[in-house]
Amino acid sequence: xxxxxxxxxxxxxxxxxxxxxxxxxxxxxxxxxxxxxxxxxxxxxxxxxxxxxxxxxxxxxxxxxxxxxxxxxxxxxxxxxxxxxxxxxxxxxxxxxxxxxxxxxxxxxxxxxxxxxxxxxxxxxxxxxxxxxxxxxxxxxxxxxxxxxxxxxxxxxxxxxxxxxxxxxxxxxxxxxxxxxxxxxxxxxxxxxxxxxxxxxxxxxxxxxxxxxxxxxxxxxxxxxxxxxxxxxxxxxxxxxxxx
Numbered sequence: 001x002x003x004x005x006x007x008x009x010x011x012x013x014x015x016x017x018x019x020x021x022x023x024x025x026x027x028x029x030x031x032x033x034x035x036x037x038x039x040x041x042x043x044x045x046x047x048x049x050x051x052x053x054x055x056x057x058x059x060x061x062x063x064x065x066x067x068x069x070x071x072x073x074x075x076x077x078x079x080x081x082x083x084x085x086x087x088x089x090x091x092x093x094x095x096x097x098x099x100x101x102x103x104x105x106x107x108x109x110x111x112x113x114x115x116x117x118x119x120x121x122x123x124x125x126x127x128x129x130x131x132x133x134x135x136x137x138x139x140x141x142x143x144x145x146x147x148x149x150x151x152x153x154x155x156x157x158x159x160x161x162x163x164x165x166x167x168x169x170x171x172x173x174x175x176x177x178x179x180x181x182x183x184x185x186x187x188x189x190x191x192x193x194x195x196x197x198x199x200x201x202x203x204x205x206x207x208x209x210x211x212x213x214x215x216x217x218x219x220x221x222x223x224x225x226x227x228x229x230x231x232x233x234x235x236x237x238x239x240x241x242x243x244x
Contacts, residue, residue, distance in 0.1 A: 009051060009103040010039045015075060016098050020160035023082040024127060025093065026067060028075050032101050040076055042107035044069050044138035045131045045207075045235070048078050051103040054087040062088030065130035065209075065235065066107060067161075069137035076107070079160065081127040111235040113138060114205050120145050121201050123194070123218045125152040125210030131235050132209050133161050140172050148177045150197055152210070155184045189214070191221035198225050209235040 011032035018026040029048075031037045042048075049063045064078040083089045096102075111131055113120070120139050124132045129151055139147050153159030162180055169178040179197075181189055194217070198204075206227065208218050215234055222232055 007105055010106060012040070012102055012104050014096060014098050014100045014102070017096065018077075020079060022158050023093075024079065024158075024160045025082075026077050026079045027092065027096065028077040029102075029104075030075050039106045042066055042070055042076060043109075043112045044134040045111040045113065046107045046109040046134075047111075047131070048076070048107050049105040050078075050088070050092075051105075052088050052091050054091045060088055061105075065134070067130045067133050069134055069141060072137050072141040079127065079130040079133075109235075111135075111207070111209075111233060113143075114233075116205055117143070117145060119201050119204035120147045121198070121204035121206045122147065122149040122151075123189075123206065123208045123210070124149065125189070125214040126154075127160065128210030128214070128235070129159075129161055130209075132207060133165070135207060136165070136168065136176070140168065140176060144175070146175050146177075147172075148179075148197070148201055148204070150179045150181060150189070152181045152183055152189050152214070155182055156180075189217070191217060191224070194218050194221035195225040198222060198227060204231070206232045207235075208232065 012029040013032045015028040015030045020026055031040055047063045047065045049061055051059050051061055054060050064080050066076060067079040068077045080089050080092055082093050113135055122132045122136060136147055136149055139145050156162060165178050169176045206222060208215050219232055223229060
């Protein structure tokens with residue numbers, strides 16, 4: 001039986017919609033009813049599953065990563081990249097508006113910060129930055145851990161949260177290092193660069209999120225360099241749950 005069939009839905013309303021660049025938007029949400037507040041509690045790095053009326057008689061369930069931090073952001077938000085032919089993302093981009101009410105499942109997922117106190121090394125590509133942005137903010141706000149974020153994007157205008165991340169780095173100069181890797185200029189990240197980055201960190205827990213090929217390359221390079229697989233985390237919300 002699917003999670004959607006066993007877990008009660010929560011109603012949220014769209015507070016505002018923020019453009020993050022070409023075909024990427026952040027949807028800031030708030031509980032539509034007061035009792036829903038506790039059921040929207042979340043951990044940095046989790047995802048939210050939305051029930052979208054696409055079409056109205058046969059809604060679809062779609063999971064999107066949460067981009068906010070539970071201790072530093074006042075409201076929960078998900079960030080969505082528009083997918084050609086994707087009914088969920090296209091509905092959100094074309095039909096969703098502030099004030100609209102949606103049904104969601106409570107936040108879920110295990111791509112969360114571990115309980116260690118060592119360094120945190122983050123590898124992100126494209127919209128894979130979404131849960132890592134949440135983790136980065138949380139690590140800086142709720143711990144004393146050092147954070148190194150390597151973030152690959154095609155070009156500056158297509159790199160969500162680049163400016164906000166640069167501000168975080170300036171605000172935490174002793175604890176955060178940010179590398180914005182523009183593939184249009186530098187080419188794609190390769191295994192040699194991944195191993196060189198790992199060599200600068202002190203036994204970190206590594207979090208990786210991005211396209212499947214990117215994740216595989218980063219993980220293979222880390223393992224080849226001797227980093228234990230148990231200290232590498234990847235984001236996966238799994239298939240969207242079904243609901244009649």
